[in-house]
Amino acid sequence: MCEVAQWHPQYTHADLEAMPSVQFGIIHSRLSLGEYRRHLPTANTLAALLNALGGKGEGEGKAMPEHKRFDPHELLPSYARPEALYRGLPLTPAQCVAVMDAIADRELPSWAVQHLATVMPLAQIMRLGGTRSGKAGEERDGFEQLLSAE
Structure with missing residues (x-):
């Protein structure tokens, strides 16, 4: 509840307590989307850097297979992964x-x-x-x- 109150200052704690759980759940689930947007540029940069350094495997000098490349979404913190990514x-x-x-x-x-x-x-x-x-x-x-x- 404190996370929602922090990111949505238009709601007081009393408003959040009186809010139906479905509405609160929707607002809470949107927090991860905001965190996703905030952390994605950093994850993209980090993925590009790690892939340039050889990816997940040993650098053999050959073309790197897709499964050994870092994807920015796997470098995001868990709270910044909205459910819509895997829908x-x-x-x-x-x-x-x-x-x-x-x-x-x-x-x-x-x-x-x-x-x-x-x-x-x-x-x-x-x-x-x-x-x-x-x-x-x-x-x-x-x-x-x-x-x-x-």
Whole structure:
């Protein structure tokens, strides 16, 4: 409630307490959109700088694949990510993380990965879900196998 009162000085605390919860929820959800607008230029600059320094992987001198590039939206603070960014996507960022963990641990059969690719492009799943190594002690994790097969 204090966040809304801080960013919308036209409302007093008494007004906010008397406000219906639906209306308050709409006003509160718009705060993240304002923070998004405020932080996006910095995130764009930071993403460009990190991509110029080699992206998420080791700089091998070759063209960088899309999943190893930093996206400005993943560099935003959590409170500056409005829900509208992910509206209409078949998988949420949390589901993309779960998919990437399952691929790295070799828990998904190849037909499931192929089906996921028809639902949402794998490059987008990798960008939203991130990448990680498989279980300790394995030479190559499932994620590396997936990329080498492409």
